[in-house]
Amino acid sequence: MKFSYVNPTKIQFGQGQIASLSTLIPADQTVLVVYGGGSIKKNGVYDQVVTALADHNWIEFSGVGANPTIEVLDKAVAVAKEQSVDFILGVGGGSVIDGVKYIAAAATYEGEGWDILQGKHKVQTALPLGAVLTLPATGSESNAGSVVSKAATQEKLAFMAPAVQPKFAVMDPDVMKTLPQRQLVNGLVDAWVHTCEQYLTFDAGALVQDGYAEALLKALKTLGDNFANQDDAWRANLMWSANQALNGLIGAGVAQDWATHMIGHELTALYGVDHARSLAIIQPSLLRNQLDVKKAKLEKMGKNVFGLPESDDLAQRTIAAIEAFYHSLDVATQLTEHDGDKAKAVDTVVAQLEAHGMKALGENQAITLIKSREILEQAVA
Structure with a gap:
């Protein structure tokens, strides 16, 4: 490192x-x-x-x-x-x-x-x-x-x-006491994906960064599970967790992804999807598409964050657990704001990615426009 x-x-x-x-x-x-x-x-x-x-x-x-x-x-x-x-x-x-x-x-x-x-x-x-x-x-x-x-x-x-x-x-x-609940959900999801973008890549033996990322994910999971029980401690922990998720520390010296953000930005720009919700739409499909290269870290997340037992399909079950976490917060994991024309929506987003030079995304620069299309086809309802 x-x-x-x-x-x-x-x-x-x-x-x-x-x-x-x-x-x-x-x-x-x-x-x-x-x-x-x-x-x-x-x-x-x-x-x-x-x-x-x-x-x-x-x-x-x-x-x-x-x-x-x-x-x-x-x-x-x-x-x-x-x-x-x-x-x-x-x-x-x-x-x-x-x-x-x-x-x-x-x-x-x-x-x-x-x-x-x-x-x-x-x-x-x-x-x-x-x-x-x-x-x-x-x-x-x-x-x-x-x-x-x-x-x-x-x-x-x-x-x-x-x-x-x-x-x-x-x-x-x-200051969070008067915020709409939708905004608090968005904040929690945004911080979660920020942490994942720096953690769900490949294992580089960075014990501190990985351990801190897992601590943040567990904290955010606890906050999500107790969303209905908001008190001073709950608000303070969300505010601090979101800050720590993207102040540069957990990403120091490790590979970072950010493909979910790059594709999600296009959904926001084109269809007005809330930023955090655009991430929840893209991430599960992206993780499934990139399963082979992300398998080790997904398995680690499954064990250390969700407490899942060892199994041959642990990585897939971790992705399912992430998706279930979003659903527990009433956050969709498929795009529905595209007026029903799936093919046109995919074509439009891919064209924007190409126009913005987003032709090789992810920690391995392996998410080509073809891969982005595959991800979108899975993510668009």
């Missing part, structure tokens, strides 16, 4: 931590506060942010929705440039935080912002940013990745850059 690991994001975890914004952001900096549809004004988060920033000069930008679009985000970029903003604060879930990463990068770039997502501009500089997490799911609050959509062309692309790593993340589990 050869790797370089650093995570400079300062975590402020626990009840009442939003107040710490007063000292986390220098008082002489002009702050752009970015949030979504306004739910933070109903659950008290907005008022806490306003109180914490009482001694700061700040302006706000709202309306960043799920799967943030460049069409909306570019308006915030214009505000940041016009108002000479020094710091950007995202208050929301992964979509808002992904959005502020794009805003921070595009605000220091004079070209077209979509260049960043297409890889035409490599982000070297960005405005500093921080996050107040309101929905645990993506881990975006302490990593350097961002996913942004373009509504005009139904594209959803990602970029990574150390320059957009949040300076801090405020994580108060109390």
Whole structure:
């Protein structure tokens, strides 16, 4: 194993931590506060942010929705440039935080912002940013990745850059109390698949990474099994588990997959499927398609996470257990949003994968467009 690991994001975890914004952001900096549809004004988060920033000069930008679009985000970029903003604060879930990463990068770039997502501009500089997490799911609050959509062309692309790593993340589990149950389910599933993408590859003898990944999966499984019994501990454990699933630690020095995400992104862009639910649609079919190369880790997961006994079909039963876990949360594992035309849906997604250069996916780069087609044919109802 050869790797370089650093995570400079300062975590402020626990009840009442939003107040710490007063000292986390220098008082002489002009702050752009970015949030979504306004739910933070109903659950008290907005008022806490306003109180914490009482001694700061700040302006706000709202309306960043799920799967943030460049069409909306570019308006915030214009505000940041016009108002000479020094710091950007995202208050929301992964979509808002992904959005502020794009805003921070595009605000220091004079070209077209979509260049960043297409890889035409490599982000070297960005405005500093921080996050107040309101929905645990993506881990975006302490990593350097961002996913942004373009509504005009139904594209959803990602970029990574150390320059957009949040300076801090405020994580108060109390903010989850007013979240819709569907969003909590999505967060749990998203964190689960993030962990699997870094664990269900091939065994490299990474005892710490594998052991930590298994601990996260067992924690998430316990939270899912006790979904109806949400208390302070349940919320805190989900928020921390989702963060740890994608802060870079369990993926350090090991092979990573991410094919489920790449294919799932297309379902979200084309059919509006919730991000987490697009992953649940693709993952079981992908695991069955790639069974031969993933068998050893699937068997390990079956024994160490689900407690399944040794057998010749242990890997297959592990996939069935994953699928059953999703079903227990009322999360579908087949696409039904394609208006019933299966062949057309498969053709459309494969064409988008090809257009975006997704011709060799997975830890072995073995998921070709042909394999992606096979996976989709199994995943589309």
